[in-house]
Amino acid sequence: EAGVTQFPSHSVIEKGQTVTLRCDPISGHDNLYWYRRVMGKEIKFLLHFVKESKQDESGMPNNRFLAERTGGTYSTLKVQPAELEDSGVYFCASSLGGGKANIQYFGAGTRLSVL
């Protein structure tokens, strides 16, 4: 069974450009989460989808970030326009159920470098 996959593994862009990150969850997992780790700090929650609906987007830093999950399968996270402080590693995770005891399985992350 394929795990959570993220594309690209590394993206280097200039300040002001747009970048789109993609996450393919484990097949059948309705719950999808985005997290990011900036500058070696803690991994922090961005948002949570249940199928195609945003269940919780309390961690989204500002309106330059847009997450979508059309059709309830893969998800994209767009940063437009990118700023220097957006550099970091963006992780995606998925879980079968939405309960607190459901295990979240993580992808390898996308390393975003904004120059």
Next chain:
Amino acid sequence: AQSVTQPDIHITVSEGASLELRCNYSYGATPYLFWYVQSPGQGLQLLLKYFSGDTLVQGIKGFEAEFKRSQSSFNLRKPSVHWSDAAEYFCAVIISSGSARQLTFGSGTQLTVLP
């Protein structure tokens, strides 16, 4: 403020030595507790979890963790470290009350294993 603390940023041990990684949390109620590991180029992998019951939990790769309510701690241990254990380790919690489903992470502990 509610938080997860991993006081050791970097730990170095010799192969075959024992290991203990510390984790403390500050929440009113006992949260759901997790340890994840990230090896270079890999996603975060769940080592073990604690929800309730026996306070000593066994995980994969020979790891175990002990929940101590009186100390608000969930320390990770391994009796004999292998070179392949070199990685970054993250303690994480999900708050047991409320509707939040996201993981809250500590800042991570980087483990170096000497031959």
